[in-house]
Amino acid sequence: MAGNITFTMIKPDAVRNEYIGAILAQINEAGFKIVAMKYTKLSQEKAGEFYEVHKERPFYGELVDFMSSGPIVAAVLEKENAVEDFRTLIGATNPADAAEGTIRAKYATSIGENAVHGADSDENALREASFHFAQTEIFK
Numbered sequence: 793m794a795g796n797i798t799f800t801m802i803k804p805d806a807v808r809n810e811y812i813g814a815i816l817a818q819i820n821e822a823g824f825k826i827v828a829m830k831y832t833k834l835s836q837e838k839a840g841e842f843y844e845v846h847k848e849r850p851f852y853g854e855l856v857d858f859m860s861s862g863p864i865v866a867a868v869l870e871k872e873n874a875v876e877d878f879r880t881l882i883g884a885t886n887p888a889d890a891a892e893g894t895i896r897a898k899y900a901t902s903i904g905e906n907a908v909h910g911a912d913s914d915e916n917a918l919r920e921a922s923f924h925f926a927q928t929e930i931f932k
């Protein structure tokens with residue numbers, strides 16, 4: 793399975809701004825198949841656990857507060873070379889540096905409120921997918 797799936801979240805800022813439809817359309821148009829999806833909300837505890845690798849970073853508290861501030865859309869996406877191609881599609885973490893036409897360039901407002909998450913490796917994609925979904929909820 794490694795190599796052809798990635799994990800994404802449409803973050804609370806993009807959900808509040810009503811960008812779910814536009815973002816999912818752009819993801820589909822780029823050739824990704826949605827193999828799992830849920831509209832949900834992370835508790836502070838769950839957000840903290842998801843972003844545990846950033847625990848020592850100065851922005852960790854802000855990140856956890858933001859990610860638990862409202863509903864998100866979590867999804868598993870399938871495509872050849874999914875992790876890398878999805879990171880190209882979403883653009884740089886800071887929307888000010890994101891290439892024109894990328895999801896973050898179009899829909900993000902700041903480095904903290906950057907519209908979407910994308911897994912950064914095959915290993916993390918699998919870990920993050922199983923954090924949010926049971927195997928029976930992934931339709932590959």
Ligand code: CMP
Binds near residue numbers: 851
């Ligand atoms: P994401 O791809 O979800 O993974 C970690 C997140 O931390 C990242 O997107 C950003 O939203 C957030 N982040 C990274 N750097 C900063 C920063 N300097 N200030 C606030 N949030 C940040």
